[in-house]
Amino acid sequence: MEWYEALALLLGSIIGLMAIGMPVALAFLAANIVGAWVFMGGERGISALLNNGLGSLTSFALVPIPLFLLMGEIFFHTGLGARMFNAIDRLMGKLPGRLSYVTVLGGTGFSTLSGSSMGSTALLGSLMVPEMSARGYKKHMSIGPILGTGGLAIIIPPSALAVLLATLARIDVGALLIAGIIPGLILASFYIATIWVQTRIDPTAAPAYEVEHMPLGQKLLLLARDVIPMLSVMVIIVAMMVGGIVTPSEAAAFGALGVLILAVVFRCLTWEAIKKSVVGAMRVTLMAYLIVFGSATFSQLLAFSGASRGLINWATGFELAPIAMLCVMFAVLLLLGMFMEQISMMLLTVPIFFPLAQTLGFDLIWFGLIMLLALEISFTTPPFGLLLFVMKGVAPPETTMRDIYVSAFPFMGCSLLLVVLLVMYPQLALWLPGL
Amino acid sequence: MQALGRVYTGFLYLMAGIAGAMLLWLMVSVIVSVTMRNLGLQPFAWLFTSAEYALLYMTMLGAPWLVREKGHVHIELVTAALPGPLRRVVSRGVAALCVLVCLVLAWKGADLVATNLARNDYDVRAYYFPRWMLTISFPVCFGLMAVEFSRFVFGDDLMHSGEAGIHE
Amino acid sequence: QETLTAVHAFPETLIYTQSFFEFVEKVNAAGEGVVQIEVRGGPEAIGMFQQPDAVRDGIVDMVYTPGSFYAGALPEKDAMVTSNLTAVETRANGGTEMIDQIHQEKMGVKYLGWFDSGVCYNLWTRNAPEFDADGNLEVEGLKLRGNAVYNAFFTNYLGAQVIDLPTTEVYSALERGVVDATGWTQIGLIDLKWNEFLNYRIEPCFFSTDLGVIVNLDRWNGLSDEARTILQDVAIQHEKDSVEALRTKRDEDFAALEEGGMQVVELEGEARANYLEAARSTTWERMKGLMAEHPMGDGLYDELIAKFYDLSAE
Numbered sequence: 001m002e003w004y005e006a007l008a009l010l011l012g013s014i015i016g017l018m019a020i021g022m023p024v025a026l027a028f029l030a031a032n033i034v035g036a037w038v039f040m041g042g043e044r045g046i047s048a049l050l051n052n053g054l055g056s057l058t059s060f061a062l063v064p065i066p067l068f069l070l071m072g073e074i075f076f077h078t079g080l081g082a083r084m085f086n087a088i089d090r091l092m093g094k095l096p097g098r099l100s101y102v103t104v105l106g107g108t109g110f111s112t113l114s115g116s117s118m119g120s121t122a123l124l125g126s127l128m129v130p131e132m133s134a135r136g137y138k139k140h141m142s143i144g145p146i147l148g149t150g151g152l153a154i155i156i157p158p159s160a161l162a163v164l165l166a167t168l169a170r171i172d173v174g175a176l177l178i179a180g181i182i183p184g185l186i187l188a189s190f191y192i193a194t195i196w197v198q199t200r201i202d203p204t205a206a207p208a209y210e211v212e213h214m215p216l217g218q219k220l221l222l223l224a225r226d227v228i229p230m231l232s233v234m235v236i237i238v239a240m241m242v243g244g245i246v247t248p249s250e251a252a253a254f255g256a257l258g259v260l261i262l263a264v265v266f267r268c269l270t271w272e273a274i275k276k277s278v279v280g281a282m283r284v285t286l287m288a289y290l291i292v293f294g295s296a297t298f299s300q301l302l303a304f305s306g307a308s309r310g311l312i313n314w315a316t317g318f319e320l321a322p323i324a325m326l327c328v329m330f331a332v333l334l335l336l337g338m339f340m341e342q343i344s345m346m347l348l349t350v351p352i353f354f355p356l357a358q359t360l361g362f363d364l365i366w367f368g369l370i371m372l373l374a375l376e377i378s379f380t381t382p383p384f385g386l387l388l389f390v391m392k393g394v395a396p397p398e399t400t401m402r403d404i405y406v407s408a409f410p411f412m413g414c415s416l417l418l419v420v421l422l423v424m425y426p427q428l429a430l431w432l433p434g435l
Numbered sequence: 436m437q438a439l440g441r442v443y444t445g446f447l448y449l450m451a452g453i454a455g456a457m458l459l460w461l462m463v464s465v466i467v468s469v470t471m472r473n474l475g476l477q478p479f480a481w482l483f484t485s486a487e488y489a490l491l492y493m494t495m496l497g498a499p500w501l502v503r504e505k506g507h508v509h510i511e512l513v514t515a516a517l518p519g520p521l522r523r524v525v526s527r528g529v530a531a532l533c534v535l536v537c538l539v540l541a542w543k544g545a546d547l548v549a550t551n552l553a554r555n556d557y558d559v560r561a562y563y564f565p566r567w568m569l570t571i572s573f574p575v576c577f578g579l580m581a582v583e584f585s586r587f588v589f590g591d592d593l594m595h596s597g598e599a600g601i602h603e
Numbered sequence: 604q605e606t607l608t609a610v611h612a613f614p615e616t617l618i619y620t621q622s623f624f625e626f627v628e629k630v631n632a633a634g635e636g637v638v639q640i641e642v643r644g645g646p647e648a649i650g651m652f653q654q655p656d657a658v659r660d661g662i663v664d665m666v667y668t669p670g671s672f673y674a675g676a677l678p679e680k681d682a683m684v685t686s687n688l689t690a691v692e693t694r695a696n697g698g699t700e701m702i703d704q705i706h707q708e709k710m711g712v713k714y715l716g717w718f719d720s721g722v723c724y725n726l727w728t729r730n731a732p733e734f735d736a737d738g739n740l741e742v743e744g745l746k747l748r749g750n751a752v753y754n755a756f757f758t759n760y761l762g763a764q765v766i767d768l769p770t771t772e773v774y775s776a777l778e779r780g781v782v783d784a785t786g787w788t789q790i791g792l793i794d795l796k797w798n799e800f801l802n803y804r805i806e807p808c809f810f811s812t813d814l815g816v817i818v819n820l821d822r823w824n825g826l827s828d829e830a831r832t833i834l835q836d837v838a839i840q841h842e843k844d845s846v847e848a849l850r851t852k853r854d855e856d857f858a859a860l861e862e863g864g865m866q867v868v869e870l871e872g873e874a875r876a877n878y879l880e881a882a883r884s885t886t887w888e889r890m891k892g893l894m895a896e897h898p899m900g901d902g903l904y905d906e907l908i909a910k911f912y913d914l915s916a917e
């Protein structure tokens with residue numbers, strides 16, 4: 001079978017099955033059964049599918065997501081979250097869209113340090129989206145920034161994905177990490193600008209109610225009582241990570257523990273709240289992890305059948321100007337990113353793209369950063385952007401997938417704009433590591 | 436028949452309960468292991484390994500319950516555009532397809548358990564753990580899921596609401 | 604002409620994978636019109652720990668993988684892990700033949716060749732290692748990264764505080780001080796950039812890499828005699844060539860590391876002998892126990908270690 005036939009078969013079956021309304025996880029499993037049958041020699045291919053799913057699921061890297069979800073759910077169901085956001089609301093006065101800004105700033109800080117975009121989407125999503133919806137924010141004002149900052153996690157150091165990319169591509173790990181700092185901050189500022197524009201275009205997007213004047217003493221009291229204790233849970237787990245007491249994968253467990261302790265201190269921990277939190281965290285985790293189980297083999301079938309390799313070789317086979325070649329590589333990454341998970345994509349593209357980038361005369365650190373941006377965007381591209389499904393799980397029930405796509409687009413636009421800036425001014429990435 | 440139904444439902448919720456316990460176990464095992472390490476003690480290696488296995492058991496044992504709760508996301512595109520009667524047919528058809536997928540996986544899962552037992556396979560991490568004790572979760576999970584999806588084929592309740600968007 | 608499909612356990616850019624590609628090229632040159640190998644990819648095509656099962660089940664015909672990735676099916680791989688010989692010697696003394704027989708019997712796969720042998724493991728640390736009065740390594744307080752291959756040694760003998768981490772997480776764990784020591788092969792530290800944090804290499808080295816090519820047995824038996832001969836001859840040649848190529852690479856790596864400030868610390872005398880003794884005996888113990896559980900039993904145990912370990916070479 002030719003690579004394009006394999007590609008058409010695999011992508012066609014997954015898109016078709018999802019379109020007729022099959023649950024996403026089942027659609028992946030069904031497409032895999034077809035693919036395994038065709039490419040892995042019939043019945044025995046299905047055993048391989050199950051073995052692969054087992055291997056992908058029993059990985060410690062997946063531990064933080066349910067725990068961050070648990071942390072956010074406990075925050076919400078014990079009322080600690082409401083308490084904190086009430087206080088922040090009153091402290092920040094009447095700035096329109098203030099909680100969106102809080103999301104970007106807090107999210108940048110947190111996702112950056114945690115380095116896990118799935119984990120931070122899970123945490124911020126379960127923490128912010130229900131609260132912001134309850135306060136009358138339109139959905140895109142909470143969902144968009146969270147999806148955006150989730151992606152920032154892999155650009156600003158520390159970032160496990162950046163380390164892996166540098167290792168595979170044999171470029172300087174430190175330089176690639178440092179190269180991400182300035183572009184990452186620029187991206188965060190783009191996000192802030194986007195929110196500002198959104199509240200300007202549509203003043204009803206965020207509630208702009210009057211806030212009564214408060215004397216300074218009362219403000220400080222509010223800050224000390226309702227904000228600092230909650231914030232300190234975050235600060236403590238970040239400090240534990242930076243201090244080498246826990247790995248980023250382990251930090252989430254302490255976050256959940258910290259919130260539990262806080263809830264005890266504030267006397268708002270009930271059995272009802274615990275049960276609701278566990279059920280809430282479980283619903284999202286089970287949904288997302290069955291997709292992980294199903295999609296594990298899908299990426300592999302794309303590789304094993306030769307479909308993705310064929311696409312890459314075909315696309316990079318043209319003799320084009322360097323800048324056009326960069327666009328081709330970027331487009332291939334975006335296309336694959338719709339259907340494959342990030343690590344498989346790197347394993348597949350790095351051995352082809354980096355030598356090519358070298359012959360085209362690109363700086364490899366700069367090219368590595370562009371590639372990370374493509375990977376970041378692919379986290380939130382439909383149909384297979386796991387962050388989108390995690391977000392769907394934590395958002396209020398009436399949220400549609402369309403709402404989520406629409407929320408994500410402006411923030412994906414920011415990333416694309418950053419890529420353009422990097423092409424025009426490579427020094428944005430290369431200045432810091434060159435010092 | 437009714438008694439059988441009650442036993443079945445009880446089993447389904449028992450599995451979901453175990454899944455919830457696994458989620459809490461993730462938290463406990465990480466906290467204990469990190470605390471031991473930072474006190475200069477040797478953390479039990481099974482703390483780490485059991486957390487990895489807990490991810491599998493949690494997902495497999497909880498997934499059938501989530502079918503009943505309509506918690507597995509699907510996209511309503513075609514089903515939203517169809518007129519009522521046709522939509523019901525398509526919805527039941529999709530559910531039937533899900534039943535088929537689950538039955539195939541339950542059957543091959545049982546096959547895999549038999550192979551693991553015959554080959555005496557181990558999953559090797561910090562310990563040598565009999566592989567069948569992991570793969571046994573496949574026939575249980577997909578078997579129960581097949582039953583749950585078949586409720587949307589034959590029962591009064593439909594999986595699809597007919598409203599555009601994505602649903603859980 | 605027959606075509607065998609193949610996958611490899613490690614990413615394409617890794618030196619060991621490159622060595623496998625050389626083997627494939629040699630087969631494809633020698634086997635023109637008779638037998639060809641078609642590489643379908645690495646861990647992105649079939650998960651690294653699922654590859655051994657995939658070759659057993661005939662989903663792919665050939666896999667290049669460490670034996671440790673199928674330790675559950677074949678504990679005898681520890682004979683290679685603990686070996687102080689290279690594939691050249693074990694091919695000559697019948698050790699490889701024996702391992703091949705065990706592979707055929709227990710897994711239904713042909714063990715075609717043990718590549719990239721003769722590379723051993725060192726313990727690498729951030730801080731200057733300390734020794735007790737008898738010259739033994741003090742591991743108290745050492746935050747050591749481990750994995751299933753060497754935990755029997757690290758935990759049972761050294762009593763170290765082992766932290767299990769996947770390879771991809773080690774860089775940031777070193778950076779943040781979650782771990783400050785790790786075992787690793789003599790080659791490859793620079794590629795992983797861990798030398799940015801690690802400053803000491805402890806000698807002697809222990810263990811050996813256990814990378815090999817396994818082929819589905821039905822597929823193997825179904826090949827023509829000519830195809831089998833070509834594959835086997837090229838594999839034996841590559842066993843030899845890869846030892847030499849990697850020795851050169853190791854010397855280059857060591858020189859580059861030492862230029863970057865890596866210091867070498869040697870265990871001496873009795874402490875050294877105890878260290879090596881512990882590395883192999885803890886692992887052999889594990890192997891014997893697991894062999895005994897299998898219907899095949901542990902009858903081959905003594906012969907197996909005799910073929911893979913030369914006590915006089917220490």
Ligand code: NA
Pocket residue numbers: 111112113114115116152153154155156157158159
């Ligand atoms: Na980061």
Ligand code: NA
Pocket residue numbers: 337338339340377378379380381382383384385386
């Ligand atoms: Na995607």
